Amino acid sequence: MAKYLVTGGAGFIGSNIVERLVGLGHDVRVVDNLSTGRLENIENFHNRIEFINADLSDYKTAAESVKGIDYIIHEAAMPSVPLSVQDPVGVNRSIVNTTVNLFKAAVDSGSVKRIVQAASASAYGNSEVLPKNEDMNPEPLSPYAVAKVTQEYYGKAFFHIYGLEVISLRYFNVFGPKQDPGSYYAGVISIFTNTMLQGNAPVIFGDGLTSRDYIYIDDVVDANLSACSCRWPGRSEVINVGCGNRLSLNELVETLNKILGKNLKPVYKDERVGDVKHSQADITRARNILGFNPRVGVEEGLVKLIDWMKK
């Protein structure tokens, strides 16, 4: 069985990846500094993994973490646009420094076969082109987005120079269990679901026509595992991971009302400056390279999320 390192493995996406890998019988090491991650995300299987509580912005941590590892799934990051606006230096350290440390340590280790890393649809900035495809020029508009695009470029450079295989998965709006609705970084689905479960009206900034490509966590885990095992595409690819459709905020509230059997009317507030109006992934590349085929529709994913939140 292959040995995996999942960075940020105590976070929302990372812990779901770890859970799947453990279920498949793989050896898994997690490195996480618990800045936004939580131990309760991994408590059900913590005795079946190796856990390193440390910060990857320290090269020594990166070198220790990659020892004997075959595949790295790199999720660690300070995942917030607003926070990156307040603290661009911290976000650069948490995203760019950790990535360079990890890549260099992987090259030095001699054992690492491939790195699959979390990139972000924020790379597309305010472009109005729909759907977004990976050949479009990146237009990162926040320190967070710049750092995520930089990760992709490091992937390309490390393959070009050292032959390190790196695949970057540009996630769209990921949702599902273990996403913390109370956190500063929470996605709109976890906030609305939590709010409406408690019988409260969700707040929509703008007219509610803003739309996003929401992708359920299990499909994101599938994409990561396929990116580890797929035939090397010959270059360090950037690949969209979304469902290829989009849903407006009004439709999201409508769907949640339907599932919850409620009739909560959203409260509309002024549109926030800088919010992108629409987002939708072209997933042709993911289909071709990863055999990616999203299995969970938004409504089905919301039902699963609500079940989990109720527990």
Ligand SMILES: NC(=O)c1ccc[n+]([C@@H]2O[C@H](COP(=O)([O-])OP(=O)(O)OC[C@H]3O[C@@H](n4cnc5c(N)ncnc54)[C@H](O)[C@@H]3O)[C@@H](O)[C@H]2O)c1
């Ligand atoms: N959630 C989304 O919709 C989404 C969309 C696009 C991209 N992403 C990317 O996916 C990845 C995972 O995001 P998430 O939503 O699970 O966020 P998360 O905050 O739940 O997970 C990030 C994890 O990284 C850890 N971490 C942060 N800095 C670290 C460091 N220096 N050293 C060690 N660990 C560190 C945190 O403690 C946390 O456990 C991130 O790279 C994020 O940028 C997420």
